[in-house]
Amino acid sequence: MILHAVHRTLYEYPCPSVESHNEVRLMPLSDASQRCLDFNLEVKPYSKVFSYDDVGGTVHHFSIREPHQSLEVVATATVETLLTDPFSGLDLLGDDWDFYESDEIRQANVEYLVESRYTPFLPEVHEIAAHVRHPKMSVARFLIDLNFHVNKVLTYDPDATHVYSTLEEVVAARAGVCQDFAHLAIACARSQGIPAKYVSGYLYGGPGSYLRGELATHAWFECLLPDGRWLALDPTNNLLAADHYIRVHIGRDYSDVAPTRGVYIGGPTSKLEVSVKVLELSEIAATA
């Protein structure tokens, strides 16, 4: 599937800001499951844009030193996604957990196995994992059940949490957004010794459908299966991620993948608008 994404971020400041230095993680990845065919980043006021690659993807950065009262960042990408059937080849029956006992596997993935700022192993995390896990079940089955269970435990509520909410706050509220669903699921998977990564990206719902997270940046998680592949699951929508997902950046938790991050001198931001629009190429052709 060829998808076209437009991600617009607008900051407005009541009094002029200066010395604004920003990093954005907005360019879709190119790997075995998708190819970024085209990417464009536009910054207003105009600024020269630089980039580098980190462990989780590509980072663009720019500085605006002159006084400005708004900052607009528009990322446009065309991506070919290739994963049509995530269920294909999944082992849903055998007990394959001994894979994670190898020290080699542990060492190679250890940063995705430990607690992090957003994924502490709270008592609730252990409770959920124990509730989902049954003797002799396969890892893939456990993850699919976990995805379902996290989806049921939390209520989707954009007003319940904010970007810096801790997992304690999320489980206390029993509500949150995609970031919170993903962190809770990651903590549960890691607590059972399964390496788990945080993924930020976009979701294409298709004409007429409405999925959570479609109109903003989305987040889900990926786990290392005993067959060596990473299975992507979206607990917010209780789905396995397939070719309607665009992966943008990967990390240990949100702090590694924040789509926009910056520092500036000035007053507080009076307005922040984020919008994401994903279309399939054929739809664009039809409307054109």
Added chain:
Amino acid sequence: MTQSQATQTHSGLFAGYDLGGFFDEMFDNQGRPRPHYEKLHRTLGAMTATEFRARCELADLTLVNQGITFTVYGDAQGVEKPFPVDLVPRIVPAGEWAHVSRGLEQRVRALNLFLHDVYHDGKILKDGVVPRELIVNAPNYRRAFVGANVPGDIYIHVCGTDLIRDENGTYRVLEDNCRTPSGVSYMIENRLILMRVFPSLFRENRVRPVDGYTSVLLRNLRQLSPAGRDDPVVVLLSPGVYNSAYFEHAFLAQQMGIELVEGRDLYVQDNCVFMKTTQGSKRVDVIYRRIDDDYLDPLAFRPESALGVPGIVNAYRAGNVALANGIGTGVADDKAVYPYVPDMIRYYLGEEPILDQVYTYCGWRPTDLKYMLENMGNLVVKATNESGGYGMLIGPQATKEEIAKFQEIVKAKPREYIAQPLISLSRSPCFFSDGFEGRHVDLRPYILTGKDGVTIVPGGLSRVALRKGSYVVNSSQGGGSKDTWVAVEDEPEVDEFAKLRAFATQAADSQRGSDSEGVASAAQSQTQSMRSAGC
């Protein structure tokens, strides 16, 4: 004979000098001065307390006048304190120093290769020589810096490695400081003070100078300059006057003739670093930064830090400015990584480590953990993660309750603790109001790495625990320092002929007769260096 010799040894200001069962830098275990200390021992032993006190007063006056201070955090008495200097120098014979400096060079070469490796392919981790989890989960590992290239593949331009000597006098590495090691200004100032208050000692002993340090550092910094920037602008970036090492930042900048700047003096534009000056902006090429990674760049690291320069890390990554030391060097001096340094040396250099270190039990190794828990009363237990609140336990000085409590802590998080046997540090004579007493010392040499290789200024900073019985040499906790002398060449073995010759030299000296050429030139270089420092 032995009896009379012992009496002679402990006469004058050395009367009653007690070795205390420790390895003493000046005396052998029979109480006889070691050959390389003979002249110094004779000169000091012949002095009266009044005479020595007068020299101390002169030294104190110099310290105050020159503003040689350090800052004690949270001290109500005033922030700035003079850094105490004990006037009895510590002498390292040339042969010993050759061994130590070869070992340090080897160690720093391996640590630089290690940093390049862990921020690139991670071969040593894949080969299982160092457990990968100790690196990628370390608080000072900079994940965002993986894949970045640095000039000459050098990460640790300035390393301060702490050495101790055990009960047999064997030098052992206690820790490396690969981030922003401080103290080198005291090394340089201590020499100037000693030359001022004890000029005669430098006529009797041939001592290798230390004042070349700043020239080598400046040369190395200039060589880091980005391509095409042939007359580089080099600056020293300090956190400011409230930092405990601010005196040193100002001292080094002044000695090197470079600008001393703070974060607010610099800014990043188009991925390059500029300095605000009264004549407008000036591009900066090389930054000797004395700000830790965490506070260096609010965009890359702690966003709340106001000390740093936003965007500077990306400018460094792009090769538009050089930083010394590099980013992420804290994984090389991590307490959990220390036990693996000897294996690193074997892995990267194919050599056996020249310098010993302190045997370390690691909580993440099951057999070590068992030993730690069973023998905690004899061990020093340290948390590997500095931010951990439980810090450290000195087993032999702890109560049963404290040990029991620590056993529980270690059992709960064994991966976060290491343990070492308590090493009795060597002692060196220090002056206290009416005579000399032994106090524990360590030695921090400063190892400079540049494009031309490794340079180590002979000696380093000898830190001394001035409180009786204390092992803590930190300046904030009652520590002081000593001038450290590396002899130009070793004294010949003690035999009757050598003793006679030594007496003859002394006699000639006291009559202000002509010294040997070597001695005269040593005295000359001393005056030059005093003048060049403008004191």
